[in-house]
Amino acid sequence: MKPATTQNPALIAGELLLKHRLFLCVAESCTGGLLGHLVTDISGCSDYFLGGVQAYSYQTKTHLLSVKPETLEHFGAVSHETASEMAIGARQLFSRQQPIEKLVSLSITGIAGPGGGTPSKPVGLVWIGLSYAGGTFTWQHNWLGNRQQNKMDSANAALNHLLEKLSSWE
Numbered sequence: 530m531k532p533a534t535t536q537n538p539a540l541i542a543g544e545l546l547l548k549h550r551l552f553l554c555v556a557e558s559c560t561g562g563l564l565g566h567l568v569t570d571i572s573g574c575s576d577y578f579l580g581g582v583q584a585y586s587y588q589t590k591t592h593l594l595s596v597k598p599e600t601l602e603h604f605g606a607v608s609h610e611t612a613s614e615m616a617i618g619a620r621q622l623f624s625r626q627q628p629i630e631k632l633v634s635l636s637i638t639g640i641a642g643p644g645g646g647t648p649s650k651p652v653g654l655v656w657i658g659l660s661y662a663g664g665t666f667t668w669q670h671n672w673l674g675n676r677q678q679n680k681m682d683s684a685n686a687a688l689n690h691l692l693e694k695l696s697s698w699e
Contacts, residue, residue: 538688539567539574545695546577551661552627553691555581556594556619558606558638559655564684579623579632584615594618607650609667612636616658616665633661633694635687639670641679655683659690666694 546553555564565581568574582593587606590596595618596611604610615636620629639655646652653672658665670686672679 537571538685538692540571542688542691542695543568543571543574543577545692545698546633549695549698550631551633552577552579552623552631554579554619554623554632554634555687556615556634556636556658557581557583558585558590558615558636559641560637560680560684561585563680564635564637564687567684567688579626582619582622590615590618593622595621605650607639607654607656609656609669612638612656612658612667613660613665616660616667620660630662633659633691635659635691637683637687639679639683641676641683643676653679655679655686657683657687657690659687659694661694666690 557564562583568578584590584594587601591598594615596614600610600614615638616634619634619636620632623632636658640646640650640652642652655670656667658667668690672682
């Protein structure tokens with residue numbers, strides 16, 4: 530059996546955030562706070578985790594995270610553009626606590642199911658965003674599970690994308 534530090538992406542990400550003297554914030558839609566929950570399951574996370582926003586509605590996305598109404602109108606809440614703006618908006622929002630260049634943010638927006646899907650945006654479609662001083666990135670995922678599994682897959686994928694980025698700085 531491998532040590533716990535190689536099995537828990539939230540723990541490893543926390544260690545790397547501390548090593549690089551960075552802080553994490555999150556903006557979640559379809560996961561409803563699950564990503565923040567996984568991060569806060571780690572003892573000592575208050576040394577690097579600033580908090581999160583559960584931005585389920587268009588209004589919350591625009592008012593708290595500065596997602597442009599035009600972005601939501603033209604591309605929808607489940608899109609590369611919205612995930613990107615949510616991640617950037619989270620960094621801006623939490624820059625009141627730490628300098629923005631020290632912030633890394635993750636965003637998740639998608640359709641967890643079982644309803645809400647369309648032919649062009651099916652249930653299980655999720656966009657994950659990551660923003661830091663070096664740029665903003667997004668990834669698309671298409672999950673095939675039920676609502677709970679789609680949420681867990683999304684939160685874990687976000688942590689794994691964060692790990693990939695932080696590990697590339699080693």
